[in-house]
Amino acid sequence: MRKNTRVIIFISGVLLLAFGMLGLKEDDKRFQISKGLDIFATLFRDVNLFYVDDVQPEKMVQDGIDAMLKKLDPYTVYYPETKLDEFKMMTTGEYAGIGSVIGMKDDYVVIREPYKGSPSYKAGLLPGDLILAVDGENMKGKNVEYVSSRLKGQPGKEVVLKLQRVGEEKPLEKRVLREVVQVPSVPYYGMLNNEIGYIYFTGFTDKAADDVRSAIMDLKNRGAQSLVLDLRGNGGGLLDQAVEIANFFLPKGFLIVSTKGKMKQWDKEYRTTRNPLLPDMKLAVLIDRASASASEILSGSLQDYDRAVVIGERSFGKGLVQTTRDLVYNTKLKVTTAKYYIPSGRCIQAVDYSHRNPDGSVGTIPDSLMKPFKTKAGRTVYDGGGITPDVKIEPEKYAKVTQELVLQDMIFDFVNEYAATHPTIAAPSEFVLSDELFNEFKEYLKKREFEYETASQLVLERLVKATQDEKYYDQVSSQVEQLKNSLGHSIDRDLDVFKKEISDILSDQLMERYYMQEGVIEYHIRNDKDIAKALEVLSNNEEYQKILK
Known part of the structure; x- marks a missing residue:
């Protein structure tokens, strides 16, 4: 048997040992594991020897491992040696x-x-x-x-x-x-006004706490009396970094998160270990549907201790803890070993991967099954569905024309063509999209023959085909034509009706093209309704205290 085949079979065996047959008695489990390994080894040997075409052993087993782990959850992942750069990027940036x-x-x-x-x-x-x-x-x-x-x-x-x-x-x-x-964990920070600082924070890598600490100290030296911590789009990362950043705002000895798993060795409590940097500074935390994992530990713990006003959308809902295991031949396994619980006792995991639907899909935990918990001040919060903000902001819902402009890269392409003949534009703090530039964009779309269909038009097309197939069309043709006229759209009209949201995205991409990520953030600060609400809350001490108490 070739060396790479032996290696692959051994790796698969390790994974089967870790995940297989959990409901059986120990002796039965050992037998089933041994049986499974024998079947896998003989099957793989025979396929490798007798299959009509050449096979790629490493790819076959990689596909098998991926398919097996996919049955568990999206976060349990095998990293072969060829993908260790991806693993390093995830943990260190x-x-x-x-x-x-x-x-x-x-x-x-x-x-x-x-x-x-x-x-x-x-x-x-x-x-x-x-x-x-x-x-x-x-x-x-x-x-x-x-x-x-x-x-x-x-x-x-x-x-x-x-x-x-x-x-x-x-x-x-x-x-x-x-x-x-x-890749910086804090790509931007600055002052929103003379008293309120702002930190945009994108990931919990191994340097995240140091980056956030540096930003806090600089903002404090610049006169910040309150702080906005923006975790929107932050998918999480290292748990210990979330604990350390929470310690910037919470006293020594406070429980931030506890983990509970099948094996007692994974049952741990993570507490603050130092005196806080900002024990009393007013704090607002921004979250959205993409704020997950460590972002939810940080925002949830601050909410549970009534230390910050959380603003935005309900977060993603990832309450699963992964641990990295070193395997043979310089490979790694990131495996879900526990669930985490924030200070109020709630687990915010929104999806139940252990109880799948008959078709293999997973569902979110219904609101009716969510349990109430209490913050330190007695406010009611709930488990099972991410972090629900104290102040909810409705997410943007974009029109079909706007979605298609992005999906078809029309805005991206226009911005690059525009930049080729316009070396500069106004700074993010001053830029305003002119009617002239928007009209230039409309002409560009005509030149590119931009087209799209709405969902209602697609449904109507299916209806027409069904009536024709069933020979009803002649009887309903007048009604169908009336529907076509009612549901038809004009691109020129749609561009004018939805000019504001299209202009916002066009402006974003212009900022990114000329001023990169910093420019986009700086421009957003002027026009962001979540930030505007944070400014309003932090500027009104009575409202701030009312929300928290």
């Missing part, structure tokens, strides 16, 4: 590469945004650059994961990119020197 956000566009991967100060930024890569080749290898038809693996590599080693740029007839060649790229 570091990787060695060119430092760009990339995505698919037609048959090629495109540069979406070079990180400020990164190798790609220094080499002059721009949003909209199509990656035609990497070190001479044609990238047509290659997916994001494949191209990303070619862009990453040893720090200090050069990678040669062949690019097609907007406004250029011939492809460009760019030489980019790979570096260790650190």
